[in-house]
Amino acid sequence: MVKRDTFIGFLYLLPIIAIILFLTLYPIGYAVYISFTNFNLYHFFRYELVGLQNYITIIKSGALGSIFLQTIIWTVGSLVPMMAAGFVLALVLNQRDLVGRTVYMTFMLFPWAFPSFITILVWSGMWNYEYGIVNKIMALMGVHSIYWFNYVSTSWIALIITNLWLSFPYFTVVFSSALQGIPRELYETAYVDGASMFRRFTSITLPQMKNALSFVGISSFIFTWNNFYPIYLLTGGGPGTATEIFVVYAYQEAFSYSLYNIAAAYSIVDTIILAAFALIMLRISGIMKVIA
Amino acid sequence: MSGPVTITVWDTYSPSENEAFNASLAQFKAEYPCINVEVTTGVQVSTGNFEAAAKAGKAPIIYRDTSNDAGALFAGGLLLNLSKYIPASLLAEYNPIAIRNFELNGSLYGLPDNINYIVMFYNKKYIPNPPNTTNQLIQMALQVNKTYGVWGIAYGMGSEYGYRFAAWLAGFGGKIFNGAGYPAVNATPAAAKAMEFWYNLTFDLHINAPDMNPTLEGNLFSQGKAAIIFDGPWDLATYVKALGPNLGAAPLPVVSQTGLYAEPFIGSTGWVISVPQASGATPDQIKAAILFIEFMSGPVQELNLWKYAGDIPSYLPVYNQVIANLTAGKLQPAYMNGIMNGILAQAQHGQVFPNIPQMNFYWNGFHQCVTLYTVNGTLTAPQAANCWEQYMVSQMQQAGMLG
Structure with missing residues (x-):
């Protein structure tokens, strides 16, 4: 009887399992398959397996190392300020005596609620040398205008600031809710024991927030690693190829050059590297044990 | 049927x-x-x-x-x-x-x-007669800059993907591919010289507006803030509306250093x-x-x-x-006859648009490498030309075109 019920239970799950398999495993499997073929515009209807040839090609091309490094710069460079800003804002908004907390929270959600594609286009105008508001504000402070997207360092700064604007509300909201989950009694007891504000922060807030910080950090690392739009729309990977990351590079190989095989190989390499990073981070943080 | x-x-x-x-x-x-x-x-x-x-x-x-x-x-x-x-x-x-x-x-x-191809549009308010050579282009742009305080030219080489630059490459004596279809942009010094030419006009002589893209170029020209622009007839209606009888069109000038026309893609x-x-x-x-x-x-x-x-x-x-x-x-209004004559005259001085598959790799290669020269300053012009050619070669290798 139990076996029969279990079987019927699985039958109910079958449609959703089929959908998940179709939507996730099929594209991934197809990409893996394509990465071992010569399928591109010039072998469109008739293509064949070429073994590891595409992987050898991208390793030999010399672009792999710089793209990996740039992807790290993009991911870590974005993640650190995003988490720091989100955490600081969450701490500020979590003050009990803060007047108008709900209003601040509502306003802060605006950048998140606004379509990111449009926001990025607005920022693109703001970074413009001649007409952008960033240079105009700098001019008021007596600072020379900058060709933001013409230099590698300023391109990264502009990209990371834009990404910070797009993302900080998410971090603030998540950290705020985590902060509100910390029992008040802990702070009150520590206060009675004479613990300073700094001590209360390091001994109560940070340890209590560890799981939230780890989870948000790891999931955001994965998201930012493959965050396509800011770079594609703001710099297009330039100047030169200095801000190319895996996902942008793979996109260009596929849709600028119709080299689907090479794009698929880059995607697979990208996925393997990211999965390795994610596993290491999950292991170090111990977050899987918490989830389990 | x-x-x-x-x-x-x-x-x-x-x-x-x-x-x-x-x-x-x-x-x-x-x-x-x-x-x-x-x-x-x-x-x-x-x-x-x-x-x-x-x-x-x-x-x-x-x-x-x-x-x-x-x-x-x-x-x-x-x-x-x-x-x-x-x-x-x-x-x-x-x-x-x-x-x-x-x-x-x-x-x-x-x-x-x-x-379709690009031509030189000019504002007759600043330049009554179009320049025939690049030396004249420079002199006129300097004069316009000095007299009217507007940009002589609005051309953003650093923002483009090489569609318009191809004309200057040809004018300086260069080619995109050799007879065998192999990239040849660095086979002669032409690409480097053409890049240096526009760099000098922009950053040394300050007669070409910096940090341009096609939209900004069009805005500057339509608003009378730039005297010359290189654009196609597809934007003609905008310029006619903005400048009316002050609008002129002519073929791109002869490059004074080589005596060759700057030949846009036809x-x-x-x-x-x-x-x-x-x-x-x-x-x-x-x-x-x-x-x-x-x-x-x-x-x-x-x-x-x-x-x-x-x-x-x-x-x-x-x-x-x-x-x-x-x-x-x-044609009515009458000034359109002069404009269209100028546009059609350009057809005598153009180059065939390469339609071989490897042309796909020309655009990004140009954009990525030329920006490293013009705006980032990490490459010299000859290095940028070499970077461009190498980019095309490496993409052709990835596509399996070089065996």
Whole structure:
């Protein structure tokens, strides 16, 4: 009887399992398959397996190392300020005596609620040398205008600031809710024991927030690693190829050059590297044990 | 054809060109009532959707594309070889450059419906007569800058992908490919010299506006803040509206250092037909498609495109008719005759748009490497030219074109 019920239970799950398999495993499997073929515009209807040839090609091309490094710069460079800003804002908004907390929270959600594609286009105008508001504000402070997207360092700064604007509300909201989950009694007891504000922060807030910080950090690392739009729309990977990351590079190989095989190989390499990073981070943080 | 057939068409015309297309389509339907035409509007040229649709066997039977993008599609086996369908007598009716644009390895893969290229637009308020050489261009731009306090030129080499730069590459004596189709932008110092020329005009002489992109260039020129711009007839209506009789058009100047004209690409857009494997078309549908593209690149549509959108005809009888009208000064308002004469004069000094598949790798290679020179300063001009060529070579290797 139990076996029969279990079987019927699985039958109910079958449609959703089929959908998940179709939507996730099929594209991934197809990409893996394509990465071992010569399928591109010039072998469109008739293509064949070429073994590891595409992987050898991208390793030999010399672009792999710089793209990996740039992807790290993009991911870590974005993640650190995003988490720091989100955490600081969450701490500020979590003050009990803060007047108008709900209003601040509502306003802060605006950048998140606004379509990111449009926001990025607005920022693109703001970074413009001649007409952008960033240079105009700098001019008021007596600072020379900058060709933001013409230099590698300023391109990264502009990209990371834009990404910070797009993302900080998410971090603030998540950290705020985590902060509100910390029992008040802990702070009150520590206060009675004479613990300073700094001590209360390091001994109560940070340890209590560890799981939230780890989870948000790891999931955001994965998201930012493959965050396509800011770079594609703001710099297009330039100047030169200095801000190319895996996902942008793979996109260009596929849709600028119709080299689907090479794009698929880059995607697979990208996925393997990211999965390795994610596993290491999950292991170090111990977050899987918490989830389990 | 054994009975009524339906053909599917992806229409990539601009709004003004679409007025011409709709007028011609009505005439086509009247002439061929047994052919039902299903048009999908708002499609872009060079769209990746075409390949996706072709892979699924759902590509349109007929597509309007640029000659170079269609060249890559033809090389990939997605487009029909039209050589056996189009008689030589009909091909003789077209501008030979436009036909060459749609040929690859001696095979025809499309029929052109226009020719297109950039010209030099100038503001007569600042420059009564256009410069014939780059030395004159510099002198005039300096004078304009000094007298009126506006930019002499608005050309953003650092923001473009090499479509306009190709003219200067040719003017300085360079080529994109050698006879074997191998990248040759660094085979001579021409690319480096052309880059240095524009760098000097921008950052040393300060007569070319910095940090430009096509939109900003157009804005500066339309607002009278720049005297010269290099752009195509597709933006003519905007400039006529902004400058009226002050607008002038002329061929790009001769490069004083070489004595060669700066020769822009003479490109074409036109009609192509998908192979049956990509579209599922039957032999009857292919026959109907041939009739359709002959009509839509023939006299009716060419004249409509000229009338509604100012497209330069590739069909010689219509082109000759346009020239005759211009010579007789029949265009209204009258100053348009001078403008159109200037635009048509550029056709004498152009280069064939390479439609070999490796041309795909030209654009990003140029953009990425030239910005490292002009704006980032991490490369010298010769290094940028080398970077450009190496980029093209490495992409060709990835595509398996170099064995």
